[in-house]
Amino acid sequence: MPGTVALVVAAGRGSRLGGEIPKQYLPIAGQILLRYSLETLRKHPLIQGVRVVIHPDDRDFYNKAAAGLELLAPVSGGDTRQQSVLNGLESLVAEKPDLVLIHDGARPFLDSATIDRVIAGLANAPGAIAAMPVADTVKRANGTGAIADTIDRRGLWRAQTPQGFRYADILKAHRAQAGRELTDDAAVAEQLGFEVVVVQGSEDNFKVTTREDLGRAERRLIGGTAMDYEYRTGSGFDVHAFEPGDGVWLCGVKVPFEAKLKGHSDADVALHALTDALLGAVSAGDIGQHFPPSDPRWKGANSAQFIKHAADLVAQRGGMITHLDVTIICERPKLGPHREAMVMRLAEILGVAAHRVSVKATTTEKLGFTGRGEGIAAMASATVRMPSSS
Numbered sequence: 001m002p003g004t005v006a007l008v009v010a011a012g013r014g015s016r017l018g019g020e021i022p023k024q025y026l027p028i029a030g031q032i033l034l035r036y037s038l039e040t041l042r043k044h045p046l047i048q049g050v051r052v053v054i055h056p057d058d059r060d061f062y063n064k065a066a067a068g069l070e071l072l073a074p075v076s077g078g079d080t081r082q083q084s085v086l087n088g089l090e091s092l093v094a095e096k097p098d099l100v101l102i103h104d105g106a107r108p109f110l111d112s113a114t115i116d117r118v119i120a121g122l123a124n125a126p127g128a129i130a131a132m133p134v135a136d137t138v139k140r141a142n143g144t145g146a147i148a149d150t151i152d153r154r155g156l157w158r159a160q161t162p163q164g165f166r167y168a169d170i171l172k173a174h175r176a177q178a179g180r181e182l183t184d185d186a187a188v189a190e191q192l193g194f195e196v197v198v199v200q201g202s203e204d205n206f207k208v209t210t211r212e213d214l215g216r217a218e219r220r221l222i223g224g225t226a227m228d229y230e231y232r233t234g235s236g237f238d239v240h241a242f243e244p245g246d247g248v249w250l251c252g253v254k255v256p257f258e259a260k261l262k263g264h265s266d267a268d269v270a271l272h273a274l275t276d277a278l279l280g281a282v283s284a285g286d287i288g289q290h291f292p293p294s295d296p297r298w299k300g301a302n303s304a305q306f307i308k309h310a311a312d313l314v315a316q317r318g319g320m321i322t323h324l325d326v327t328i329i330c331e332r333p334k335l336g337p338h339r340e341a342m343v344m345r346l347a348e349i350l351g352v353a354a355h356r357v358s359v360k361a362t363t364t365e366k367l368g369f370t371g372r373g374e375g376i377a378a379m380a381s382a383t384v385r386m387p388s389s390s
């Protein structure tokens, strides 16, 4: 097949977003995410064929996403994006298209003007990619957040897809670089010294990576107007007693202390209260039902998996976490110095922005079991936005 083929990579697992269904197959505003870009590419007059690279486990999801679209048969991807692209390129050896446009299936809002610009860019260079100039001042920070230096943003671009190349060039480049983990195809081509130019992408052509991005995608589709949403709030409460040890787990952070919390799992009392709050918000029972303490699987378990599971249940119902708030009640350890780390860790576990997470601590003025230093209590509330119909 001479002409131009679009290769859409959609074999990733979406681990940063989490959940049981890979992000490219989640519904947004009633249509499967992957289908948006497939339709745009299929309709483009300069593209003769569209082939999707999928994970072998996702065949059913793919069939649903691509139903009724006239596409080339899908092929299986690999463990890395780079490997998936290589598999896709190898699958076209017989067709031998002139040009190939490689696109991330996780970028639903590709527009035809961006495709035009990439193809036009290929008239003057062997490679052309959609990209956005960096508008913010760019900093490099070390692991603790301290800024090491400021990077001159002039000439800096954020790479998007599609990334277009002559088929023979990019196949050769990908074969030569096989086994590496370069995160885009321009990087692969650059290794072989091919000149790749940037052309203007689009702010809308963002990649859905986190739960926040999913919300952004939905907002874009409903034009910023209030869709039929409702907000639900759940609450949670938990207590764990101290026993001899060297630190307590709170919000996924180990706080050094002269004791630990007693429990079947890691006894992260704050994560347990938050998990119950999330389950409560979607009326999905409580943590004990989902993770029975009698089940040996949860012995010593990292409680992050409990709250992730609750967040998945929210997402599966079309919900989005709007806000989480937890109050940790104890006399000691002092939690102020760890609060920021707890907020960041929660945001990381759940893939939500840190401003949607609040961690507070209080004492009970030496009254009651927490006042006597016998253990830690935590209470939490979770607010989620749900489609009204659900």
Ligand code: CTP
Binding pocket: 009, 010, 011, 012, 013, 014, 015, 016, 017, 024, 053, 077, 078, 079, 080, 081, 082, 084, 085, 104, 105, 106, 107, 207, 208, 209
């Ligand atoms: N991709 C792929 N094969 C892989 C990894 C990624 O086809 N082994 C695809 C993804 O499906 C996505 C695109 O490459 O369309 C960009 O990758 P990314 O956003 O990193 O998606 P995932 O790898 O699925 O997500 P994560 O990194 O969070 O696991």
Ligand code: MG
Binding pocket: 012, 081
């Ligand atoms: Mg990835």
